[in-house]
Amino acid sequence: LGFDENLTLSEILERHPKGIQYGHIVKPYEAWPILKDSKGSVLSFPPIINSNDLGRITEDTSNVLVEVTGTSLKTVLDVLEIMVAALADRGGSIETVTVRYPYRSLGEDVTPKLEEKTWSVKRSYINEVLGLNLETEVIINLLGRAGFEAYNGDEIIRVKAPFYRKDIIHPVDIVEDVAIAYGFNRIEPEWPKHQTFGALTPETKFYDKVRELLIGLGFQEVLTFTFSNQEKLFDKMRLKAQPVIEVENPKMTTYTCIRNWLIPSLIEFLSHNTHVEYPQRIFEVGDCVEPDLKRGNRSRERKSLAAVIADPSASYTDIRSILDSILLNLGLDCRVRAWSHPSFIEGRVAQIQFESRGIGFLGEIHPEVLENWGLEVPVSALEVDLSFIFTDSNMGKV
Template identity: 50%
Template sequence: CYRVDVMHQVDIIEDVAIAYGYNNIEPLWRELPTTGKAKPDQRLIDVARDLMVGLGYQEVLNTTLTNQETLFQKMQVQPTKIIELSNPKVITMTCLRNWLLPSLMESLSINQSVEFPQKIFELGKVTLPDETKETRTRDEDWLAAVTAHPNASFSEIKSALDSFLANFGVEWQIKETSHPSFIEGRVGKVLAGGVEVGVVGEVNPAVLEAWKLENPAAAFEIDFSRILFYKK
């Protein structure tokens, strides 16, 4: 007779196993057992996430695909070389992100109905051009955080960054800089081991307006891959 429930070879194998009895099947153990564990860097990433949650920030997960308007125009920065898709299916996903803050600003913009203050972070991948690699690209782990409410300030976000890096065992300092996404005079570059690893400051009102955000915001973004190098 014809059975509609048999669609694949495994269906027949299952019938045989049931007839034989699952309890009668003796397990066969590998002669060379293996155990899995997280890579050292992944364990540190998990620690970093726990630290940010402990500082009162909520983690968000955004897609690595985005568009140039999100990365550049809305953030008031000049376009740079990025990895673009040759045949994008939608206009909102035409390239790979090269920094995280635009994704966080988009999250704030979408969730304005949620009660403020809002404090969010993301520890995720960014993709950068690299002609030395076979794929001509490299992926790096970056960390970004933003706080948005009527009293958001440089002091608040700097305090969060200070607590994170101190608990993570990294000696760092801030030096004056200029960045179009942040308010002039309220932004600094983050240095670790004398090398620039990120930026921290109050978000430029023009950026807030582009994202239709009414509350002030302060943010930081650091190259977490480099932070791992300078960890004590």
């Protein structure tokens, strides 16, 4: 369509604007779909382009073959019926087509079917949902205005939905159309009969207290994306790849998995703000997720705290003093022992232990990591598992 010369399917993908734009849909497959008429003339190369001869529609066109292709038969048939209904609304007449599928499970089918579905809805149900007291005749009249065919069956109202109303999948959808026809502005608002009072959970209060502590220590809170990728989490941080929760069909390489620790997110934030004056002191209380096959959802989600200091004079002592202040204000008795971590400088990194379990780490970021992120000043950082502290240290009373 739009070209005056014959092209092969490969040439369409290489030369035609639509082929260039949508060719990636069919390129991975060995066989590509093509529609022909009984004379062998090409109708369409779905989902790329129509034929310039039989596929062109002009002001003089009177007969149109509406062809819908897709990977879901129900969706294809629904879209077909909606399209032909729109054309019929403009004065066209609908004719059926017999489709002979090569698949044994489908066989021969006649489309479009244009089958209307009848629903049974109680008058009491309509009034209960809307908070009204409408008579049956009023409801039937409102449904007629909404395009439905309805008739009285005592308490039960029979409602025949037009074939093109594919959005009617539950009786409440019919109630919604009654409300629209009646007019939402005519429904008087009513205060709830039961009062409920919202409140923060003890866990949220604990996390908010941690945030207040960091702000009081001169840090600025940032919020970064929970989604990340393995290059940021591991490669740039001098780590070997670890199991993470991955996106099965990612739309972009930037977000292919859920992060399992926070410091890479803060380091990335620093890399985008090298033009800002130093020192830069930022923190985040955010979610991290790790695979855990023992759990029902096969993952463990935790809330962690990470804080970083970027400054020409940033050192282990600076970040250690921040950790000590946090622990003191939270009333926690933790010990810090020498440790080793590829993302940190050897001899300037330590593990944070609470009740003999490692709950975090702190130290000076390795120069190679800084170079990977384009940072030219030293960075010291810490990360702590807040979920574990809250659960195992009686912090619910905070």
